[in-house]
Amino acid sequence: MMPCRHVNLQLNSHVGHMTQCFTEVHFFFRTVSRLCKLTYSEFTHVKSAYLSLDILVKYNFTMSGKVVLTYFNGRGRMESIRWLLAVAGVEFEEVNITKRQEYVKLLSDGALMFEQVPLVEMDGMKLVQTKAILNYIAGKYSLYGKDLKERVMIDMYAEGVQDLMQLMMALPFMPPDANKTKLEEIERKATSRYLPVFEKALFSSQYLVGNQLSCADVQLLETTLMLEEKFPTILSKFPVVKAFQGRMKSLPAIHKFLQPGSKRKPQSDDIYVKTVCEVLDFKP
Numbered sequence: 620m621m622p623c624r625h626v627n628l629q630l631n632s633h634v635g636h637m638t639q640c641f642t643e644v645h646f647f648f649r650t651v652s653r654l655c656k657l658t659y660s661e662f663t664h665v666k667s668a669y670l671s672l673d674i675l676v677k678y679n680f681t682m683s684g685k686v687v688l689t690y691f692n693g694r695g696r697m698e699s700i701r702w703l704l705a706v707a708g709v710e711f712e713e714v715n716i717t718k719r720q721e722y723v724k725l726l727s728d729g730a731l732m733f734e735q736v737p738l739v740e741m742d743g744m745k746l747v748q749t750k751a752i753l754n755y756i757a758g759k760y761s762l763y764g765k766d767l768k769e770r771v772m773i774d775m776y777a778e779g780v781q782d783l784m785q786l787m788m789a790l791p792f793m794p795p796d797a798n799k800t801k802l803e804e805i806e807r808k809a810t811s812r813y814l815p816v817f818e819k820a821l822f823s824s825q826y827l828v829g830n831q832l833s834c835a836d837v838q839l840l841e842t843t844l845m846l847e848e849k850f851p852t853i854l855s856k857f858p859v860v861k862a863f864q865g866r867m868k869s870l871p872a873i874h875k876f877l878q879p880g881s882k883r884k885p886q887s888d889d890i891y892v893k894t895v896c897e898v899l900d901f902k903p
């Protein structure tokens with residue numbers, strides 16, 4: 620029998636190089652077997668040991684290779700998708716739209732089902748609609764609960780978080796005189812409507828739903844960090860959410876994503892707002 624270590628090395632190296640090229644999982648499995656000259660029983664042994672979901676995730680195995688995000692060079696609706704991919708350990712590339720012609724070209728190519736971005740290309744599909752994309756990633760990478768009942772709870776929390784996030788996302792596009800009123804509204808709603816729900820949910824549980832990390836936890840973390848950018852002491856009355864934030868920040872993938880130089884985008888600035896408005900021909 621071929622020494623296991625040798626098989627490990629060969630398999631690891633082939634997985635690394637070949638996952639980008641193959642479009643069929645079965646074809647990939649068969650070819651690895653042939654290249655490593657494994658007998659059927661050796662192959663079955665190695666396959667069950669290594670080609671589990673974990674290794675597929677680890678090597679960012681997708682049916683058609685890389686994951687490409689098309690959006691503006693800023694947070695907007697794409698930022699939660701970046702967060703979730705980072706937590707799932709999925710490498711991705713970005714195409715930043717900077718000019719109206721680039722957006723028009725995407726439209727004429729038929730790449731945008733509803734003439735809107737975000738666009739995420741993965742697994743041979745062109746995905747649009749933020750929620751659908753988030754749910755696909757969450758489902759694929761086991762961040763979407765263990766059953767339907769957990770899933771609907773995750774959706775409820777995630778939708779609440781997204782409602783709050785949408786309010787913050789709109790801020791940079793508001794005229795300066797409306798900004799102060801909007802900020803007050805966000806702080807009021809965050810402290811009276813949203814954060815109390817999460818404080819309660821996390822009081823006796825490490826995660827929002829069930830006993831495992833979900834996309835709702837990731838979106839909550841993202842939102843609490845956004846809130847603190849505007850209202851630095853906002854979590855002082857929500858110690859449970861603050862402790863949750865600390866735990867989440869120490870997860871290796873999140874710790875990495877929070878380091879300078881990661882694909883996390885900074886707060887929106889005037890250039891981002893100007894680009895979005897020009898590209899979408901939008902007058903704030």
Ligand SMILES: N[C@@H](CCC(=O)N[C@@H](CS)C(=O)NCC(=O)O)C(=O)O
Nearest residue numbers: 695696734735736737748749750899
């Ligand atoms: N429901 C969509 C909304 C997407 C959306 O409004 N995208 C904006 C940019 S953030 C856009 O492309 N607007 C162009 C348009 O609606 O014509 C989603 O959640 O993805």
